[in-house]
Amino acid sequence: MERKCVALISGGMDSALAARLMLEQGIDVHGLYLALSWGCCQKDKAVAIAQQLGIPLMVLSVGDAYLDVIRKPKYGYGAAMNPCVDCRIYMFRLAGRYREEIGAGFVVTGEVLGQRPMSQRRQPLEIIEAESGLEGLLLRPLCAQHLEPTLPELLGVVDRGKLLAISGRARHEQMALTQAAGLSGYSTPAGGCLLTDEYFAGKAKDLFAHEERPTTKDMELLAIGRHFRVGPRTKVILGRNELENLRLEGHAQEGYTCLRPRFAAPSALVAGPWSEQAREVAAALIVRHTKPEKLPPAPLDFWINGTAWTAQRASASPEHQPMEVVKL
Ligand code: SF4
Known part of the structure; x- marks a missing residue:
């Protein structure tokens, strides 16, 4: 397996740290930012983080097909109209395609076990890995010690002993690590996806009820x-x-x-x-x-x-x- 990975960079602290852990192990890291104007990621912050890490960053639009994820999510919605499990499956499939395109060995994310109630419990994490077609190839360095070893760990491409065992919603550990690494300019953990907002969700429901094929532009206008x-x-x-x-x-x-x-x-x-x-x-x-x-x-x-x-x-x-x- 290539010592090369695709790291999803959201602009937040966790994904920055995950990529940084790979760099520390001498892995060739290629950042990927998936643009979703109403989502929980911030492009300017992602660009700033990639610059600090010294890694290339590919920016990809999720495309109109993403709207089917919102319209009919297999794993349902969170508090409002946020289909977090399906959203991640969709995004990680795109990341998997990009991995193949650039010949990388695996995909890295900043997910933390137990941090988000809908998509970061153990079972959803397993579902997301299986359904995104990345079985064994999805490495979550921040909480890897709590999870089954992935292929890069089993093959010795990544040293499992240097991966972390973070879990839960508190972020003290990540904050300390980010400070120690000298990283700054990341988005705040509270920065939210508009699909979790009830008022925005009401407008999205109206859009889907009246438009057979809405576009990402229609979604952007909801904001x-x-x-x-x-x-x-x-x-x-x-x-x-x-x-x-x-x-x-x-x-x-x-x-x-x-x-x-x-x-x-x-x-x-x-x-x-x-x-x-x-x-x-x-x-x-x-x-x-x-x-x-x-x-x-x-x-x-x-x-x-x-x-x-x-x-x-x-x-x-x-x-x-x-x-x-x-x-x-
Ligand atoms: S909050 Fe959920 S639906 Fe919104 S972008 Fe994040 S994972 Fe996707």
Whole structure:
């Protein structure tokens, strides 16, 4: 077996330490960051950690196929809509493919036995290893002493005696080790995945209920603005501040139309088929969410995907009262 591994780098402390333990044993470590904009990993932190460790870092997008994991997880959800076991299986399969591609011997993760209630108990750890196709090839250096030896340990590629026996949720040991190693800039353990947030999960459920084939872009949009379902295939998203307005405008392309008021008010992104009715509802929602004293006298001027449009005063009449996605 090659003395070369793929180490999943999340930007957090645990994965940084796991990779570091391999480097200390002279293993050639190749970092892999799997990009999931709503997930629990942070790309800028992962890049910073890889730089400190002096290892190459490959950044891969999980792709739209990941959405099937959220839609129908074989092992169910955690506290909200987080399919942690299935999520890890999916990610570790990608890591396994990357391992084959670069000719690495095994895959390393920063998982710790007992740290997370859903995915890091002994049984889920075994399921994840088996279902990701990495049986014997998935090394968890931080808690390896609690687990069965993996192939790299059995073959002497990795010295099992130098691996750790950390378990549980406390992180004192990891913190001390990270400090001793001089590593910094990692994400805090509390940094969370949006799928564990009930409000975000409510919006995700609405998306899956109405879209047969949602995309990662649709998921990314769930993290921006206030969402209003105005039709089976149509949603209006209102920015809550100027940064969100700009982000919504950046999403204007085929299938997504942006109304940018030419007065101080939120922008609206219409996700779904464009129609006169969708335009009227979006304008009405903008008016409803603008302070009356800030509304200019009619008519009202907008940009629609960069083209000027003038509306008579849009009123938030009862028929323009779309269902807001509600908190679960
Ligand atoms: S919290 Fe769970 S679902 Fe979210 S990214 Fe982490 S493993 Fe995946």
